[in-house]
Amino acid sequence: MGLRTALFEKHVEAGARIVDFGGWDMPIQYDSLINEHHAVRQHAGVFDVSHMTIVDVNGAEAEKWLRFLLANDVARLKETGHALYSGMLTEQAGVIDDLIVYRTAWGFRLVVNCATREKDLAWMNKQLTGFDAQLTERPELAILAVQGPAAINIVMDLLNRKGGLSAAAQVGSLKNFSGAELGSWFIARTGYTGENGVEIMLPNTEAPGIWDDLLAAGVKPIGLGARDTLRLEAGMNLYGHDMDESISPLSANMAWTIAWEPADRDFIGRSALQHQREAQQRGELPTLNGLVMEERGVLREGLRVQCTFADGTVSDGVITSGTFSPTLKHGIALARIPSNPKNAALTQCEVDIRGKLIPVRLVKPGFVRLGKKVFV
Amino acid sequence: MSDFPDDLKYSATHEWVRLEDDGTVTMGITDHAQELLGDIVFIDLPEEGKVVDARQEMSVVESVKAASDIYAPISGEIIAVNEDLADAPETVNGAPYTDGWICRILPSNPAELEELLDADTYAGMCE
Numbered sequence: 001m002g003l004r005t006a007l008f009e010k011h012v013e014a015g016a017r018i019v020d021f022g023g024w025d026m027p028i029q030y031d032s033l034i035n036e037h038h039a040v041r042q043h044a045g046v047f048d049v050s051h052m053t054i055v056d057v058n059g060a061e062a063e064k065w066l067r068f069l070l071a072n073d074v075a076r077l078k079e080t081g082h083a084l085y086s087g088m089l090t091e092q093a094g095v096i097d098d099l100i101v102y103r104t105a106w107g108f109r110l111v112v113n114c115a116t117r118e119k120d121l122a123w124m125n126k127q128l129t130g131f132d133a134q135l136t137e138r139p140e141l142a143i144l145a146v147q148g149p150a151a152i153n154i155v156m157d158l159l160n161r162k163g164g165l166s167a168a169a170q171v172g173s174l175k176n177f178s179g180a181e182l183g184s185w186f187i188a189r190t191g192y193t194g195e196n197g198v199e200i201m202l203p204n205t206e207a208p209g210i211w212d213d214l215l216a217a218g219v220k221p222i223g224l225g226a227r228d229t230l231r232l233e234a235g236m237n238l239y240g241h242d243m244d245e246s247i248s249p250l251s252a253n254m255a256w257t258i259a260w261e262p263a264d265r266d267f268i269g270r271s272a273l274q275h276q277r278e279a280q281q282r283g284e285l286p287t288l289n290g291l292v293m294e295e296r297g298v299l300r301e302g303l304r305v306q307c308t309f310a311d312g313t314v315s316d317g318v319i320t321s322g323t324f325s326p327t328l329k330h331g332i333a334l335a336r337i338p339s340n341p342k343n344a345a346l347t348q349c350e351v352d353i354r355g356k357l358i359p360v361r362l363v364k365p366g367f368v369r370l371g372k373k374v375f376v
Numbered sequence: 377m378s379d380f381p382d383d384l385k386y387s388a389t390h391e392w393v394r395l396e397d398d399g400t401v402t403m404g405i406t407d408h409a410q411e412l413l414g415d416i417v418f419i420d421l422p423e424e425g426k427v428v429d430a431r432q433e434m435s436v437v438e439s440v441k442a443a444s445d446i447y448a449p450i451s452g453e454i455i456a457v458n459e460d461l462a463d464a465p466e467t468v469n470g471a472p473y474t475d476g477w478i479c480r481i482l483p484s485n486p487a488e489l490e491e492l493l494d495a496d497t498y499a500g501m502c503e
Contacts, residue, residue: 033440034415225414225441296462297418298438324417324440354420354436 001025005050006142006204010211014221021224022115024051029223036226037326040193041371044148045222046214051114054141054201055124058107059133066101066108068267069127071249073259077103081178083190086257087249088112088120089269093276094245095252096123098237100190102179109186109201111143113239127268142207146219147197147230149371154217155187155198158210171198192227194234194369229323232332235290235366241301242288242320242334248276251336253288253365283341286317290363290375293331297353298324304352305335305360311344319351327368334365378408378502381473385489386498389431391449392473393492396480401489403449404477405437405468408502413439416465422479426454430488435478437468446478450488456480 002025011018016027027048029036039045057066066074072086083102087095097116102109112120124135146155152171159168159182167182174180179188179199186201202210215221222230228238235253237243243252250258250273258273259265279285293299299322308314315338322333337346350357363375380386385393390409394402410416420436428434428448435446457479461467468476483489493501 029414032415229440297420298440298443300443324438326415326440 003051005048006207007048007050007211010208011048011221014215016221016223019224022051022113024114026051027221027223029225030221033223033225033229034326036220036222037229039220040148040195040222040226040230041327041368042149044146044150044154044197044219045226046211046219047145047147047222047227048142048211049145049199050142050204050207052143053112053114053117053120054138054143055110055112055121056104056107056136056138057110057133058136059131061132062107065128065131065133067265068131069124070101071258071267071269071273072101073265074101074103074108076259077101079103079178080105081174081180081188083177083179083188087243087254088123089249089267089273090245091269091272093248093269093272095239095243095247095249095254096120096245098239098243098254102186102188104181104186115240138201140204141201142204144200144202144207144210144214145191145193145197146200146214147191147193147195149196151195151197151219152189154214154219155200158213158217174198192234192236193230194236194366195230196370229326232321232323232334233325233327233368235334235364237288237334238321248273248285250276250280251286251288253334280339283339283343286336286338288320288334288365289337290365290367291319291322291331291333291335291349291351292361292363292367292375293333293351293358294361295330295358297331297358298322299331299333299351299360303333305337306350306352306357307337307346308348309340309344310347311340311342313340313344317349325367327371328373331360332367333360337362378406378411378499379473380407380495380499380502382495384473384495385449385492386495387447387449387492388501389447391446393449393489395489399486400455400480400482401450401452402477402480404472405446406498407472409444410469410472410476413437413442413444415440416468419461419465419468419478421457421459421461422454424454424457427484428452428454428481437465448481449492450481450483451485452481452483454479455482
């Protein structure tokens, strides 16, 4: 038996098939992955993501420490509740983990991946030396992601009915990528699906009741299977697949998460990252791209991508995440694509599926946003 | 619970086989197999006219989650393929033993049918 969230019994009750996920007994799907996927794109779904690790950071130097720890700059979070996405890098600028940071009234809240929990905490504790900052894990909190076009209204309605008129109004006025503390709850307009929605962190003891309320309000429970197809359609990275400690964030479509300015901010990995940036300018660093396969079939992690350049050179890339897109009804993937030292244009990409080379199109990562196709 | 019709024979690799009156066999994947795979989105159908050996890979079924090889349950020539599955692979989820059939084989060695499992044995294996 693995670790269980406060909602384990609720998953079983809802007919979930349970699998081991990073040591946790988690629902992979309830009835049909595709139905669950469509429910989030068309209405609303709820995910139990309580297996993820919440780490609160406080102390006089919490901000100073996070500005040293993370490649993105928490000083950019101007107001309480604001959130940003960042990589946590090694000295060699490999990605230890990707995470979300929220600025709170008392400090910062980090949400990190469950599979990397131990190494993340070990790394963070090691880097704390010399800083007046404290870390507190919050295993007593559950996390529910409620996502989909109807999600925010349903959550507001639920808060209203519980007598939290002002809380409902606060949720309604939240901007994307910001959150608010409402008593023992923290609600933020963040997610991993490319839809509108919220993530709710709340005491484990309150989670089963809210789960029941959400289901009664027509929200569908969503397993990890559809969580993966939704995040891949949204073009979002999955740690351990699209990046890890051996991969530069510049090769993982994470350049936008690196705060180079101010130039005097010294964060872990900065000097190695500078060298990687120079290598990238010389055409020596691969990039993470989106792939679209409109022929029948499914793109899968690990498949070879044969890339032909205008100068006649051919080199191989690899799919880091692939699936069948239930929304678009064809194969989509993220793939690490080599660059060309002579900056020659990429003229053709083909994926090797069981020995057959199938042409694919290279696009920016990101396939579906708010229910609609986003690439051309 | 998965369905294991008594009138079919089964392979350990989760194919089913039905002996037709004309001596040909119809085959597909079992209800248990489609349940494990989940939503089927693509079937790399075998080619009509191809001659296969028992236990040879002849097709691939892909669900959102995984790709799974389909093996020839018996040796013979593929004489018909369910082309409807190209546009509607999900039929295999809904009706694995009827509309979701994959192909018909003219057996070259009908005695191989005896080596396949009966419903009870296969059901026991799936527990």
